[in-house]
Amino acid sequence: MKNQILMVLALVLLSACNDKTKSSITQQPTLADYSLGEKWVWKYKGVTTEGEVRSDGTDTRQVVKFGERLGMTIGKDTIPLSDIVKPEVSETPKYDWPLKVGKKWKYENNWTSQDGTTGSQSQNAEVLSYKEETVEAGTYMAYTIKYVGKTTNSRGYNADETEVWLYAPAVKTFIKLTQNQGDFHYVEELIKYSK
Structure with a gap:
């Protein structure tokens, strides 16, 4: 009887942990969440369906002293x-805080590149899951956010686009991005994180 009670208690605790994972809610990071010296390094690669490598390298971000x-x-x-953590005032944001599984929204972005090309993105976003995800930098609890839509620009480019972002609250950013845009496939993955 004692073993049966322990077994039932263990199952209740495990299911409670599982429910918490599914119903997790994450707010946007604040200034207090960051620390001096915190550092992220991603590797990225973009390749066309013909095998032409259009981008290949690393991207590093670090929290540093900036005046006072x-x-x-x-x-x-x-x-x-303070500018990075400022809430985005938009009806169509990249991340619609707070994040939670099942949340859906519209993301729209208009931009101008350094060469003067203008463009826009229009995507439907949905948080599909919140679970452990492993990248080169380690294993983190992460939201899987899928964006599906179109990208166009002033030079006549027009492509269907699907992006999957893995956002990890513990590192306050994405740990992996997979993007398919027309004939272009791009992957960016966190390879190092330190506090």
Whole structure:
């Protein structure tokens, strides 16, 4: 009888843990969530269906002192961390906080590249799951967010697009991005994270 009670208790606890994983809700990171020296490194590669490599390299971001405040290095720029964590005021945001499984929204983005080309994205987004995901940097609990839509630009480009982002609250960013855009396939994966 004692073993049966322990077994039932174990099953109840396991199912409660499982329910918590499914119903997890994550708010947008705040300034207090970051620490000086925190660093992320991703590797990325983009290849056409013909095998032409269009991008291949690494991207590093790090929290640094920026005057009297904290900033984040992004490429050759340093952006105040307060700007990065500022809530996005948009009816069609990239991330619709708080994140939770089953949430759906519309993402739209208009942009201008350095050469003057303008473009836009229009995608339907959905949080599909929240579970352990493994990338080169380690194993993290992550939301799988799928975006499906179109990308167009002023040079006549028009492509269907599917993106899958794995967003890990523990590192406050995505740990993997897989994108298919027309004849182009792109993957970016977190290979190192340190605090």
